[in-house]
Amino acid sequence: MTESSGGDVRLTGISKKYGSFNAVHPLDLTVPAGSFFALLGASGCGKTTTLRMIAGLEEPTAGTVRLAGEDITALPPYKRPVNTVFQNYALFPHLDIYENVAFGLRRRGVKSVKKQVGDMLDLVQLGDFARRKPQQLSGGQQQRVAVARALINHPRVLLLDEPLGALDLKLRRQMQLELKRIQTEVGITFVHVTHDQEEAMTMADTVAVMNGGRVEQLGAPADLYENPVSTFVANFLGTSNLIEAEVVGSSGDDLQLKSGDFKITMPAARCSAPAGTGDKVLAGVRPEKISLVAAADEGTIPAGRNRITGRIKDASFIGVSTQFVIGSPVCPELAVYQQNIERDGRLVPGADVVLHWNPAHTFGLDAAQDIDAGTETPEDSA
Numbered sequence: 001m002t003e004s005s006g007g008d009v010r011l012t013g014i015s016k017k018y019g020s021f022n023a024v025h026p027l028d029l030t031v032p033a034g035s036f037f038a039l040l041g042a043s044g045c046g047k048t049t050t051l052r053m054i055a056g057l058e059e060p061t062a063g064t065v066r067l068a069g070e071d072i073t074a075l076p077p078y079k080r081p082v083n084t085v086f087q088n089y090a091l092f093p094h095l096d097i098y099e100n101v102a103f104g105l106r107r108r109g110v111k112s113v114k115k116q117v118g119d120m121l122d123l124v125q126l127g128d129f130a131r132r133k134p135q136q137l138s139g140g141q142q143q144r145v146a147v148a149r150a151l152i153n154h155p156r157v158l159l160l161d162e163p164l165g166a167l168d169l170k171l172r173r174q175m176q177l178e179l180k181r182i183q184t185e186v187g188i189t190f191v192h193v194t195h196d197q198e199e200a201m202t203m204a205d206t207v208a209v210m211n212g213g214r215v216e217q218l219g220a221p222a223d224l225y226e227n228p229v230s231t232f233v234a235n236f237l238g239t240s241n242l243i244e245a246e247v248v249g250s251s252g253d254d255l256q257l258k259s260g261d262f263k264i265t266m267p268a269a270r271c272s273a274p275a276g277t278g279d280k281v282l283a284g285v286r287p288e289k290i291s292l293v294a295a296a297d298e299g300t301i302p303a304g305r306n307r308i309t310g311r312i313k314d315a316s317f318i319g320v321s322t323q324f325v326i327g328s329p330v331c332p333e334l335a336v337y338q339q340n341i342e343r344d345g346r347l348v349p350g351a352d353v354v355l356h357w358n359p360a361h362t363f364g365l366d367a368a369q370d371i372d373a374g375t376e377t378p379e380d381s382a
Contacts, residue, residue: 008030008033008067008069008189009030009031009054009189009191010030010031010064011027011050011066012028012063012064013028013064014028014029015027015060015063016046016053024046024053025046027214029218031191032206033189035190035205035206036180036192036206037190037191037205037208038203038206038207038208040194040196040207040208041195041210042236045213046212046213046214047194048161048162051191054159054191055077056080057084067157081155082155083150083151083153083158084158084159084161085147085159086161087162087163090146091134091146091149096133097121097129097145098130098131100145100149101145103149104152105152116152123151124144124182125178126145129141138171139171140167140174140178143163143164143167144175147163151182156189157188157189157190158188158190159193160193162195165194172196172199176199179192192204197236201221201225206218209233209237225238227272228363229272230272230374231282231373232373232374233374234365235372236374240284241285241287241290242283242365243284243285243334244259244280245257245283245330246258246278247275247278247279251265253267253268253269254266254267254268255267255268255271259283260330262307265359266362270364271365274366275364280367281366282367284362285306285362285363287334288337289361290337290355290357291357292324292326292347292353293353293354294344294347294353305358306362307354308329308330309329310326310334310354311327312326312348313326313333315348317340319340320339321339322337324337324338324347328355334355
Protein backbone atom coordinates (compact mmCIF):
# COMPACT_ATOMS: atom_id res chain seq x y z
CA MET A 1 0.00 0.00 0.00
CA THR A 2 1.49 3.34 -0.98
CA GLU A 3 1.65 6.32 1.32
CA SER A 4 -0.82 8.23 -0.84
CA SER A 5 -3.48 5.52 -0.70
CA GLY A 6 -2.84 4.02 2.72
CA GLY A 7 -4.26 4.82 6.12
CA ASP A 8 -1.05 5.33 8.06
CA VAL A 9 -1.34 7.91 10.84
CA ARG A 10 1.69 10.01 11.72
CA LEU A 11 1.77 12.20 14.79
CA THR A 12 4.77 14.53 14.87
CA GLY A 13 5.58 16.52 18.01
CA ILE A 14 1.92 16.33 19.00
CA SER A 15 1.05 17.70 22.45
CA LYS A 16 -1.92 18.97 24.41
CA LYS A 17 -1.94 21.41 27.30
CA TYR A 18 -4.89 22.50 29.42
CA GLY A 19 -3.59 25.63 31.12
CA SER A 20 -0.45 24.53 32.95
CA PHE A 21 -1.40 20.82 32.79
CA ASN A 22 0.34 18.70 30.14
CA ALA A 23 -2.24 16.07 29.15
CA VAL A 24 0.04 14.85 26.34
CA HIS A 25 3.75 15.69 26.21
CA PRO A 26 5.24 16.13 22.72
CA LEU A 27 5.27 12.72 21.08
CA ASP A 28 6.01 11.17 17.70
CA LEU A 29 3.98 8.15 16.74
CA THR A 30 3.43 6.25 13.49
CA VAL A 31 0.50 3.88 13.10
CA PRO A 32 1.18 1.67 10.05
CA ALA A 33 -1.57 1.45 7.42
CA GLY A 34 -3.79 -1.58 7.83
CA SER A 35 -2.61 -2.36 11.36
CA PHE A 36 -4.51 -2.84 14.61
CA PHE A 37 -2.84 -0.36 16.96
CA ALA A 38 -3.62 0.04 20.68
CA LEU A 39 -3.02 3.00 22.98
CA LEU A 40 -2.86 1.40 26.41
CA GLY A 41 -2.67 3.04 29.81
CA ALA A 42 -4.38 3.84 33.09
CA SER A 43 -7.02 6.52 33.50
CA GLY A 44 -5.63 10.02 32.87
CA CYS A 45 -2.51 8.90 30.95
CA GLY A 46 -3.37 10.90 27.79
CA LYS A 47 -4.51 8.04 25.53
CA THR A 48 -8.05 9.35 24.88
CA THR A 49 -6.74 12.90 24.34
CA THR A 50 -4.33 11.51 21.74
CA LEU A 51 -7.18 9.67 20.01
CA ARG A 52 -9.36 12.80 20.03
CA MET A 53 -6.55 14.80 18.39
CA ILE A 54 -6.47 12.23 15.57
CA ALA A 55 -10.27 12.53 15.26
CA GLY A 56 -10.15 16.34 15.26
CA LEU A 57 -12.24 16.54 18.45
CA GLU A 58 -9.32 18.15 20.30
CA GLU A 59 -6.99 20.76 18.86
CA PRO A 60 -3.30 20.01 19.50
CA THR A 61 -1.32 22.65 21.38
CA ALA A 62 1.60 21.84 19.08
CA GLY A 63 2.54 19.33 16.42
CA THR A 64 0.90 17.83 13.34
CA VAL A 65 -1.45 14.97 12.47
CA ARG A 66 -0.88 13.37 9.05
CA LEU A 67 -3.01 10.73 7.40
CA ALA A 68 -1.57 8.93 4.37
CA GLY A 69 0.95 11.76 4.03
CA GLU A 70 -1.66 14.55 4.12
CA ASP A 71 -1.54 17.12 6.92
CA ILE A 72 -5.04 17.06 8.47
CA THR A 73 -4.20 19.01 11.65
CA ALA A 74 -6.42 21.95 10.69
CA LEU A 75 -9.29 19.92 9.21
CA PRO A 76 -12.57 19.75 11.17
CA PRO A 77 -13.70 16.26 12.27
CA TYR A 78 -16.31 15.85 9.51
CA LYS A 79 -13.70 16.46 6.79
CA ARG A 80 -11.31 13.81 8.11
CA PRO A 81 -11.47 10.30 6.62
CA VAL A 82 -11.78 8.82 10.12
CA ASN A 83 -14.71 7.54 12.15
CA THR A 84 -14.95 6.97 15.90
CA VAL A 85 -16.75 4.30 17.92
CA PHE A 86 -17.34 5.36 21.53
CA GLN A 87 -18.04 3.28 24.63
CA ASN A 88 -21.73 4.25 24.68
CA TYR A 89 -22.22 3.37 20.95
CA ALA A 90 -24.57 6.39 20.44
CA LEU A 91 -27.09 4.44 18.33
CA PHE A 92 -30.36 6.12 17.38
CA PRO A 93 -33.02 4.40 19.54
CA HIS A 94 -35.93 5.33 17.21
CA LEU A 95 -34.26 3.78 14.13
CA ASP A 96 -33.92 0.05 13.48
CA ILE A 97 -30.52 -1.55 12.94
CA TYR A 98 -30.73 -1.27 9.15
CA GLU A 99 -31.44 2.48 9.29
CA ASN A 100 -28.77 3.06 11.96
CA VAL A 101 -26.18 1.54 9.64
CA ALA A 102 -27.59 3.33 6.57
CA PHE A 103 -27.64 6.72 8.31
CA GLY A 104 -24.21 7.92 7.14
CA LEU A 105 -24.88 6.95 3.52
CA ARG A 106 -28.31 8.62 3.44
CA ARG A 107 -26.83 11.77 4.98
CA ARG A 108 -24.32 11.90 2.12
CA GLY A 109 -27.16 11.59 -0.38
CA VAL A 110 -26.43 8.02 -1.46
CA LYS A 111 -29.65 6.77 -3.08
CA SER A 112 -29.09 3.01 -3.28
CA VAL A 113 -27.96 1.75 0.12
CA LYS A 114 -29.43 -1.76 0.24
CA LYS A 115 -26.38 -3.75 -0.92
CA GLN A 116 -23.88 -1.76 1.14
CA VAL A 117 -25.97 -2.02 4.32
CA GLY A 118 -26.61 -5.73 3.72
CA ASP A 119 -22.90 -6.42 3.20
CA MET A 120 -21.98 -4.48 6.33
CA LEU A 121 -24.57 -6.29 8.48
CA ASP A 122 -23.24 -9.60 7.14
CA LEU A 123 -19.68 -8.53 8.05
CA VAL A 124 -20.71 -8.00 11.69
CA GLN A 125 -22.94 -11.12 11.57
CA LEU A 126 -26.20 -9.26 12.22
CA GLY A 127 -28.00 -9.79 8.90
CA ASP A 128 -30.98 -11.41 10.66
CA PHE A 129 -31.40 -8.47 13.06
CA ALA A 130 -31.84 -5.69 10.49
CA ARG A 131 -35.35 -4.69 11.57
CA ARG A 132 -34.82 -4.78 15.32
CA LYS A 133 -34.39 -1.66 17.41
CA PRO A 134 -31.13 -1.13 19.35
CA GLN A 135 -32.82 -1.79 22.72
CA GLN A 136 -33.75 -5.28 21.49
CA LEU A 137 -30.07 -6.21 21.09
CA SER A 138 -27.43 -7.28 23.60
CA GLY A 139 -24.54 -4.96 24.45
CA GLY A 140 -22.18 -6.90 22.18
CA GLN A 141 -24.64 -6.76 19.27
CA GLN A 142 -25.11 -3.00 19.75
CA GLN A 143 -21.36 -2.62 19.70
CA ARG A 144 -21.18 -4.42 16.36
CA VAL A 145 -23.90 -2.15 14.95
CA ALA A 146 -21.82 0.87 15.99
CA VAL A 147 -18.77 -0.61 14.21
CA ALA A 148 -20.85 -1.34 11.07
CA ARG A 149 -22.24 2.21 11.06
CA ALA A 150 -18.71 3.62 11.30
CA LEU A 151 -17.24 1.31 8.64
CA ILE A 152 -19.94 1.84 6.01
CA ASN A 153 -18.51 5.29 5.29
CA HIS A 154 -15.21 3.60 4.28
CA PRO A 155 -12.98 5.61 6.62
CA ARG A 156 -9.25 5.20 6.22
CA VAL A 157 -8.94 4.91 9.99
CA LEU A 158 -11.39 3.62 12.61
CA LEU A 159 -10.86 5.04 16.08
CA LEU A 160 -12.18 2.99 19.00
CA ASP A 161 -12.46 4.68 22.40
CA GLU A 162 -12.83 2.01 25.13
CA PRO A 163 -15.44 0.29 22.93
CA LEU A 164 -15.75 -2.81 25.14
CA GLY A 165 -15.78 -1.03 28.50
CA ALA A 166 -19.52 -1.49 29.13
CA LEU A 167 -19.53 -5.26 28.46
CA ASP A 168 -19.17 -8.07 30.96
CA LEU A 169 -15.97 -10.14 30.95
CA LYS A 170 -17.16 -13.10 28.87
CA LEU A 171 -18.78 -10.89 26.22
CA ARG A 172 -15.75 -8.61 26.18
CA ARG A 173 -13.50 -11.57 25.34
CA GLN A 174 -15.83 -12.66 22.53
CA MET A 175 -15.87 -9.13 21.15
CA GLN A 176 -12.08 -8.88 21.24
CA LEU A 177 -11.90 -11.77 18.77
CA GLU A 178 -14.80 -10.35 16.77
CA LEU A 179 -13.19 -6.92 16.37
CA LYS A 180 -9.89 -8.50 15.34
CA ARG A 181 -11.73 -10.61 12.74
CA ILE A 182 -13.53 -7.54 11.34
CA GLN A 183 -10.28 -5.53 11.18
CA THR A 184 -8.49 -8.36 9.36
CA GLU A 185 -11.38 -8.71 6.92
CA VAL A 186 -11.73 -5.00 6.02
CA GLY A 187 -7.99 -4.32 6.23
CA ILE A 188 -8.25 -0.71 7.41
CA THR A 189 -6.27 0.92 10.21
CA PHE A 190 -7.81 0.52 13.68
CA VAL A 191 -6.58 2.71 16.56
CA HIS A 192 -7.96 1.39 19.81
CA VAL A 193 -7.82 3.09 23.22
CA THR A 194 -8.08 0.88 26.30
CA HIS A 195 -6.96 0.57 29.93
CA ASP A 196 -7.30 -3.23 29.72
CA GLN A 197 -3.93 -4.85 29.04
CA GLU A 198 -5.42 -8.21 28.09
CA GLU A 199 -7.66 -6.49 25.53
CA ALA A 200 -4.73 -4.64 23.95
CA MET A 201 -2.54 -7.74 23.84
CA THR A 202 -5.30 -9.95 22.40
CA MET A 203 -6.18 -7.66 19.50
CA ALA A 204 -3.35 -5.32 18.62
CA ASP A 205 -0.38 -5.84 16.29
CA THR A 206 1.38 -2.94 18.04
CA VAL A 207 0.80 -1.49 21.51
CA ALA A 208 1.89 1.93 22.77
CA VAL A 209 1.94 1.90 26.58
CA MET A 210 1.19 5.44 27.81
CA ASN A 211 1.98 6.87 31.22
CA GLY A 212 1.71 10.49 32.35
CA GLY A 213 1.13 11.85 28.83
CA ARG A 214 4.13 10.04 27.34
CA VAL A 215 4.64 6.80 25.43
CA GLU A 216 6.60 4.65 27.86
CA GLN A 217 7.22 1.78 25.40
CA LEU A 218 6.05 0.78 21.94
CA GLY A 219 6.13 -2.65 20.33
CA ALA A 220 4.47 -5.97 19.62
CA PRO A 221 2.51 -7.31 22.63
CA ALA A 222 4.82 -10.30 23.20
CA ASP A 223 7.92 -8.08 23.06
CA LEU A 224 6.51 -5.60 25.60
CA TYR A 225 5.59 -8.46 27.92
CA GLU A 226 8.90 -10.30 27.65
CA ASN A 227 11.19 -7.25 27.48
CA PRO A 228 9.76 -4.32 29.45
CA VAL A 229 12.11 -1.34 29.66
CA SER A 230 10.60 0.23 32.79
CA THR A 231 9.00 -0.85 36.05
CA PHE A 232 5.76 0.77 34.88
CA VAL A 233 5.53 -1.44 31.79
CA ALA A 234 6.69 -4.54 33.72
CA ASN A 235 3.95 -4.06 36.33
CA PHE A 236 1.19 -2.67 34.11
CA LEU A 237 1.40 -5.52 31.58
CA GLY A 238 0.61 -8.44 33.84
CA THR A 239 2.51 -9.20 37.03
CA SER A 240 6.28 -9.03 37.48
CA ASN A 241 8.47 -10.10 40.37
CA LEU A 242 11.12 -7.40 40.78
CA ILE A 243 14.06 -8.32 43.00
CA GLU A 244 16.58 -5.71 44.20
CA ALA A 245 20.06 -6.95 43.29
CA GLU A 246 23.63 -5.83 42.67
CA VAL A 247 25.85 -6.69 39.70
CA VAL A 248 28.85 -8.66 40.99
CA GLY A 249 30.39 -9.71 37.68
CA SER A 250 29.80 -11.26 34.29
CA SER A 251 30.37 -14.57 32.58
CA GLY A 252 30.23 -14.77 28.79
CA ASP A 253 26.92 -13.23 27.72
CA ASP A 254 25.48 -13.33 31.25
CA LEU A 255 25.51 -10.98 34.21
CA GLN A 256 26.00 -12.32 37.73
CA LEU A 257 23.83 -10.64 40.36
CA LYS A 258 23.62 -10.94 44.12
CA SER A 259 20.52 -10.41 46.22
CA GLY A 260 20.99 -11.10 49.90
CA ASP A 261 22.60 -14.54 50.08
CA PHE A 262 21.35 -15.58 46.65
CA LYS A 263 23.02 -15.44 43.26
CA ILE A 264 20.97 -14.68 40.14
CA THR A 265 22.17 -15.06 36.57
CA MET A 266 20.60 -13.13 33.68
CA PRO A 267 21.42 -12.43 30.01
CA ALA A 268 23.27 -9.11 29.69
CA ALA A 269 21.21 -8.39 26.54
CA ARG A 270 18.00 -8.39 28.61
CA CYS A 271 19.19 -5.70 31.02
CA SER A 272 17.99 -2.18 30.14
CA ALA A 273 19.89 -0.63 33.06
CA PRO A 274 23.57 0.33 33.54
CA ALA A 275 25.13 -3.00 34.50
CA GLY A 276 28.73 -2.55 35.58
CA THR A 277 30.07 -4.28 38.69
CA GLY A 278 28.55 -2.62 41.74
CA ASP A 279 25.52 -1.23 39.88
CA LYS A 280 22.11 -1.80 41.44
CA VAL A 281 19.46 -3.40 39.21
CA LEU A 282 15.99 -4.85 39.55
CA ALA A 283 15.99 -8.48 38.40
CA GLY A 284 12.58 -9.27 36.95
CA VAL A 285 10.87 -12.59 36.31
CA ARG A 286 7.25 -13.31 35.39
CA PRO A 287 5.24 -15.54 37.79
CA GLU A 288 4.50 -18.24 35.18
CA LYS A 289 8.24 -18.66 34.42
CA ILE A 290 8.98 -19.82 37.98
CA SER A 291 8.75 -23.44 39.15
CA LEU A 292 8.06 -24.34 42.75
CA VAL A 293 9.15 -27.40 44.73
CA ALA A 294 8.92 -28.38 48.36
CA ALA A 295 12.19 -27.64 50.18
CA ALA A 296 12.74 -31.38 50.70
CA ASP A 297 12.96 -31.82 46.90
CA GLU A 298 15.65 -29.18 46.29
CA GLY A 299 18.00 -31.92 45.07
CA THR A 300 15.74 -32.54 42.04
CA ILE A 301 16.31 -29.05 40.63
CA PRO A 302 18.53 -29.15 37.50
CA ALA A 303 21.91 -27.41 37.71
CA GLY A 304 22.28 -23.93 36.28
CA ARG A 305 18.87 -22.58 37.30
CA ASN A 306 18.30 -19.50 39.44
CA ARG A 307 16.96 -20.54 42.83
CA ILE A 308 15.58 -18.75 45.88
CA THR A 309 14.14 -20.19 49.08
CA GLY A 310 10.90 -19.01 50.63
CA ARG A 311 7.71 -19.90 52.46
CA ILE A 312 4.21 -20.03 51.00
CA LYS A 313 2.06 -17.20 52.40
CA ASP A 314 -1.02 -17.78 50.27
CA ALA A 315 -2.32 -20.16 47.57
CA SER A 316 -5.33 -19.49 45.31
CA PHE A 317 -6.70 -22.30 43.15
CA ILE A 318 -8.16 -20.75 39.96
CA GLY A 319 -8.75 -23.85 37.85
CA VAL A 320 -6.09 -23.81 35.16
CA SER A 321 -3.41 -22.78 37.67
CA THR A 322 -2.69 -22.15 41.32
CA GLN A 323 -1.41 -18.69 42.18
CA PHE A 324 1.05 -18.67 45.06
CA VAL A 325 2.37 -15.78 47.13
CA ILE A 326 5.79 -16.61 48.55
CA GLY A 327 7.59 -14.77 51.34
CA SER A 328 11.33 -14.71 50.70
CA PRO A 329 14.49 -13.07 52.11
CA VAL A 330 14.90 -11.16 48.81
CA CYS A 331 11.29 -10.00 48.41
CA PRO A 332 8.37 -9.93 50.88
CA GLU A 333 5.92 -11.23 48.26
CA LEU A 334 6.86 -13.19 45.14
CA ALA A 335 4.10 -14.36 42.79
CA VAL A 336 4.30 -17.83 41.25
CA TYR A 337 1.69 -19.26 38.86
CA GLN A 338 1.86 -23.03 38.58
CA GLN A 339 -0.29 -25.00 36.13
CA ASN A 340 -2.49 -27.63 37.74
CA ILE A 341 -1.06 -30.64 35.93
CA GLU A 342 0.28 -32.72 38.80
CA ARG A 343 -0.51 -30.89 42.01
CA ASP A 344 1.78 -31.40 45.01
CA GLY A 345 -0.34 -31.59 48.17
CA ARG A 346 2.61 -30.30 50.23
CA LEU A 347 2.49 -26.87 48.56
CA VAL A 348 0.19 -25.19 51.08
CA PRO A 349 0.49 -21.98 53.16
CA GLY A 350 3.29 -22.32 55.70
CA ALA A 351 5.33 -24.79 53.61
CA ASP A 352 9.01 -24.13 52.95
CA VAL A 353 9.74 -24.11 49.23
CA VAL A 354 12.41 -23.45 46.62
CA LEU A 355 11.62 -21.23 43.62
CA HIS A 356 13.69 -21.90 40.51
CA TRP A 357 13.72 -20.66 36.93
CA ASN A 358 15.76 -20.55 33.73
CA PRO A 359 18.24 -17.62 33.91
CA ALA A 360 17.24 -16.71 30.31
CA HIS A 361 13.80 -15.72 31.61
CA THR A 362 15.25 -12.94 33.78
CA PHE A 363 15.18 -9.30 32.66
CA GLY A 364 16.92 -6.33 34.27
CA LEU A 365 15.65 -2.81 34.99
CA ASP A 366 17.17 0.35 36.42
CA ALA A 367 16.88 0.19 40.22
CA ALA A 368 16.51 4.00 40.40
CA GLN A 369 12.87 3.64 39.24
CA ASP A 370 9.85 3.27 41.51
CA ILE A 371 9.58 -0.51 42.00
CA ASP A 372 5.77 -0.24 42.35
CA ALA A 373 5.12 1.97 39.28
CA GLY A 374 2.25 0.60 37.22
CA THR A 375 0.80 -1.64 39.90
CA GLU A 376 -2.95 -1.28 39.85
CA THR A 377 -4.78 0.87 42.39
CA PRO A 378 -8.48 0.47 43.22
CA GLU A 379 -9.40 3.62 41.28
CA ASP A 380 -7.56 2.39 38.16
CA SER A 381 -9.55 -0.80 38.08
CA ALA A 382 -12.88 0.90 38.73
